Amino acid sequence: MNNIFVYCELDEGKIADVSFELLTKGRSLANQLNCKLEALLLGHNLKGFEKELFPYGVDVLYLADDKRLSPYSTLPHTSVMVNLFKEEKPQIALMGATTIGRDLGPRVSSALKSGLTADCTELEIGDHEDKKINKVYKNLLYQIRPAFGGNIIATIVNPDCRPQMATVREGVMKKEIFDPQHKGIIVTMDVNKYVDDTAFVVKVIERHIEKSKLDIKNSPVIVSGGFGVGSAENFKLLFNLATMLGGEVGASRAAIDAGYVEHERQIGQTGVTVRPKLYIACGISGQIQHLAGMQESSIIISINSDPNAPINKIANYVIIGKVETVIPKMIRYYKENTK
Amino acid sequence: MKEFQIIVLVKQVPDTRNVGKDAMKADGTVNRAVLPAIFNPEDLHALELALRIKDKFPGSSITLLTMGPVRAAEILREGFYRGADDGILLTDRAFAGSDTLATSYALACAIRKIKNYDIIICGRQAIDGDTAQVGPQVAEKLGIPQITYAEEIISLTNDKIQVKRRLERGIEIVEGPLPILITVNNSAPHCRPRHAKRLMKYKHATTLSMRQQSEEDYLSATLTNTYLTIKEWSVNDIECDPKQLGIGGSPTKVKKVDNIVFQSKESRRLEDFDDDINVLMKELITSHIIG
Numbered sequence: 189m190n191n192i193f194v195y196c197e198l199d200e201g202k203i204a205d206v207s208f209e210l211l212t213k214g215r216s217l218a219n220q221l222n223c224k225l226e227a228l229l230l231g232h233n234l235k236g237f238e239k240e241l242f243p244y245g246v247d248v249l250y251l252a253d254d255k256r257l258s259p260y261s262t263l264p265h266t267s268v269m270v271n272l273f274k275e276e277k278p279q280i281a282l283m284g285a286t287t288i289g290r291d292l293g294p295r296v297s298s299a300l301k302s303g304l305t306a307d308c309t310e311l312e313i314g315d316h317e318d319k320k321i322n323k324v325y326k327n328l329l330y331q332i333r334p335a336f337g338g339n340i341i342a343t344i345v346n347p348d349c350r351p352q353m354a355t356v357r358e359g360v361m362k363k364e365i366f367d368p369q370h371k372g373i374i375v376t377m378d379v380n381k382y383v384d385d386t387a388f389v390v391k392v393i394e395r396h397i398e399k400s401k402l403d404i405k406n407s408p409v410i411v412s413g414g415f416g417v418g419s420a421e422n423f424k425l426l427f428n429l430a431t432m433l434g435g436e437v438g439a440s441r442a443a444i445d446a447g448y449v450e451h452e453r454q455i456g457q458t459g460v461t462v463r464p465k466l467y468i469a470c471g472i473s474g475q476i477q478h479l480a481g482m483q484e485s486s487i488i489i490s491i492n493s494d495p496n497a498p499i500n501k502i503a504n505y506v507i508i509g510k511v512e513t514v515i516p517k518m519i520r521y522y523k524e525n526t527k
Numbered sequence: 528m529k530e531f532q533i534i535v536l537v538k539q540v541p542d543t544r545n546v547g548k549d550a551m552k553a554d555g556t557v558n559r560a561v562l563p564a565i566f567n568p569e570d571l572h573a574l575e576l577a578l579r580i581k582d583k584f585p586g587s588s589i590t591l592l593t594m595g596p597v598r599a600a601e602i603l604r605e606g607f608y609r610g611a612d613d614g615i616l617l618t619d620r621a622f623a624g625s626d627t628l629a630t631s632y633a634l635a636c637a638i639r640k641i642k643n644y645d646i647i648i649c650g651r652q653a654i655d656g657d658t659a660q661v662g663p664q665v666a667e668k669l670g671i672p673q674i675t676y677a678e679e680i681i682s683l684t685n686d687k688i689q690v691k692r693r694l695e696r697g698i699e700i701v702e703g704p705l706p707i708l709i710t711v712n713n714s715a716p717h718c719r720p721r722h723a724k725r726l727m728k729y730k731h732a733t734t735l736s737m738r739q740q741s742e743e744d745y746l747s748a749t750l751t752n753t754y755l756t757i758k759e760w761s762v763n764d765i766e767c768d769p770k771q772l773g774i775g776g777s778p779t780k781v782k783k784v785d786n787i788v789f790q791s792k793e794s795r796r797l798e799d800f801d802d803d804i805n806v807l808m809k810e811l812i813t814s815h816i817i818g
Contacts, residue, residue: 261701262663262673287694291675294660298631298667301771303778306658316782330782336543336655341785349778390672390703393689397697409817433817445544451714452696458657466816476787483789487816489807490794501791505807509799517801521808526818 189276191224191248192217193351195269195283195292196241198231198258200397206284206358208244213311213361214282215245220313221327223279224248228272230265232258238374245366247373254379256388259395260288263387266295271382273300278351280329282311285355293355303346304353305331309360309457309480316345329354334457338477359405359461402436402452408465409435412455412482415442416471416492417511423448425515426470432519438462440478456481470511474499491515529685530586533577534638536649536665537570537591537606539599543654566602569650571718573711576680577648578610578719583683588612590641594622594633600734600757607729608721614757615641616734621762624774627656631664632776636767637760638669646688647708651676662710672703675710734759 192214196207211227218225224247229237234253241249252268269292273281281296283289285307297304310332316325328345329352335342346352404410411430413423423437430437438455439448455462456478467485472478474490474497482488483502490503491514500506507514541562574589581587591606591614593599603614617637625633638644647666652659659675666673674690681689681700692699693712734757762772770776797803812818 259699262675266667287676287692290659291663291673294627294631294658294663295667295673297628297660298664301628301778303626303628304660305779306656306660316780318780331779334787335784336541339543339787341787343782343785344779345782346778347780390674390701392699392701394700395697396699397694399696442544466811479789480787487811488792495796500794502789503794504792505797506794507797507799507803507807513799514804517799517804518808521801521805522812522817525805525809525812 190279191226191276192221192280192282193226193228193273193276193278195281195289196227196229197284197286197288198229203237203240204284204286204358205363206286206356208363209358209361210282210284210356211241211244211246212364212366213356215366217280217311217313217329218245221279226250226276226278228252228269230257230268242370242372243365243368245370248375249372250375250377252377252379252382257379259392261390261392262291262295263390264383265292266299267384267387268377268379268382269296270299272377273351281351281353283355285357289355293353297353300351302349302351302353304355305333305344306355307457308333308354308356311354311356316347318347328352334477334480338457338475338480357461404436404438404453404455404460405462407436409433410438410455410462410464410466411435411468411470412438412440412472413443413448413470413511414440414472415446416473417443417448418471420448422512425512429468429515429519432522435464435466440472440475469499469503470515472499473497529584530588531580531584531645531683532643533580533587533589534641534644534647535570535574535577535589535591535606535611536634536647536662537574537593537602538567538653539564539593539595539602540567540653540655564598564601566605567650567653569652569711569713572713572715573648573650574606574609574611575716575718576677576709576711580646580680580683581610590615592634592637592641593617594630597734597736597740600737603757604729604732607732608726609718610722610725616757616759617765618759619761621769621772624777625772626777626779627658627660627664628778629772629776631661631668632771633765633767634661635665635668636765638665640765645705647706649708649710651710651712659710662708666708669708671706671708673708673710674701674703676712677709678712678715729755731755732757
């Protein structure tokens with residue numbers, strides 16, 4: 189009762205990074221609240237996963253092991269979670285802001301009539317005073333997230349309903365082993381008690397999952413382009429520079445919306461969060477939603493024809509000029525100086 | 528041939544994609560007034576999927592449902608131009624301040640009043656909140672299955688639908704029974720443009736309260752052409768528990784809103800001259816940042 193639950197997501201047979209990140213955060217929140225951290229894993233052939241999960245500080249691991257729970261589908265997973273939550277009454281429930289978490293979370297919150305905050309970038313514990321009814325709520329979960337297209341940051345609380353639910357994007361929080369020796373207990377769930385046969389009405393007919401070719405998150409160098417790059421054609425320059433530097437190409441939402449490059453490259457609050465050694469921002473004005481996804485980069489270079497572009501404020505180097513002029517010169521002088 | 532009753536959930540949103548300097552007030556909050564109100568982009572993709580069903584099954588009908596202020600009827604009219612048959616504006620002070628849960632409750636109550644539906648389609652998320660919650664929350668309240676992140680309808684029969692979904696790193700084709708709710712990803716086809724004849728037909732379509740506000744002679748127009756009056760439902764038109772509506776029915780509360788402050792760095796300014804770039808690249812190489 190009154191513990192913190194993390195829904196652990198399986199991504200092609202492996203526990204998703206975001207789940208470990210949430211367990212890391214969940215552990216520290218549990219320590220603060222002096223409660224247990226509990227994890228929930230649904231799928232098939234789940235034996236052995238406890239070895240990966242316990243070191244993150246999991247006290248209780250619920251396993252729902254059933255062939256029909258893999259691959260993920262909405263209604264059965266919702267049903268297991270809702271029924272377990274009705275029994276266990278967690279105070280906080282966290283899940284990844286992935287295609288699975290964003291499909292499952294709202295469904296669960298709607299069934300439990302509980303509040304859910306999507307895409308949190310920070311989770312903290314704090315008090316909340318409702319002045320209208322003159323009541324102070326102790327130890328609520330502050331669900332902090334960008335709002336309004338990422339132009340402001342809002343702190344959301346859930347004073348009366350439980351669980352307080354939140355989703356968090358992959359890469360936003362740190363993944364850290366709590367104690368390699370930590371051991372929790374395993375609760376094997378009787379799946380038929382939690383899911384009715386009628387829940388299995390949506391069937392997966394086909395699945396094609398590509399091995400991720402793109403790994404922007406772990407790339408040491410990122411050359412990123414915004415609307416100011418001007419065209420898909422000009423983005424080729426960014427690819428040339430990135431390839432030469434052993435990096436990857438990223439983009440702002442504006443560049444993605446304009447169709448210059450594919451979605452997977454989006455950096456920012458609604459895309460990937462990155463912390464490379466070097467971030468080269470080309471023609472990116474620097475909307476807050478973008479900055480929040482890259483501000484922790486070690487060195488930031490901004491190439492922009494507008495000397496007052498907001499991104500320049502957080503850049504170590506600002507090159508005033510056109511992307512088409514500057515990048516070929518960078519390529520040329522990189523080659524000359526590494527000969 | 529089968530005819531399908533389709534409801535498309537749509538939202539009018541401030542265009543948060545291009546918030547310029549003028550849209551930020553000195554205190555760091557957003558000045559909504561200067562942002563244009565637009566048809567939520569992914570809801571247009573949703574309308575297109577509905578129209579494609581109607582292309583194939585011509586007797587089908589498309590009803591748009593939106594919740595918002597009176598002004599939100601603009602997007603219903605926009606939907607008529609593109610081929611929607613009917614539109615309902617759910618508008619009432621009682622809905623103000625709704626979070627996603629209270630919104631989905633109100634929409635679900637309105638859908639129950641519409642009663643006959645086979646497929647509900649909506650955009651995955653709205654650009655002013657990016658939560659992607661309302662679709663699945665509505666489906667749960669109605670007790671029907673959902674398919675999120677849809678990109679294409681592969682097949683549709685009397686009682687079954689097959690949908691292609693876009694996942695992070697691939698696709699999935701799923702099959703579900705009707706009635707069902709589908710949320711549409713932004714990788715789905717763009718909505719077709721306005722139809723010239725429909726534009727002429729519907730350009731004067733408004734709600735009754737809009738006409739009253741503009742002090743037009745609304746009686747004559749509505750008496751002759753009832754299709755020009757967009758249906759307007761208030762809280763009294765739907766069966767609902769008022770405690771679950773609006774700010775009171777919203778479990779999430781905004782505790783505070785902050786301007787985002789970034790740590791400014793002392794940046795070095797360079798020009799696009801050869802010398803400047805040469806020096807920069809040398810520095811990056813010697814400090815082992817690259818190379």
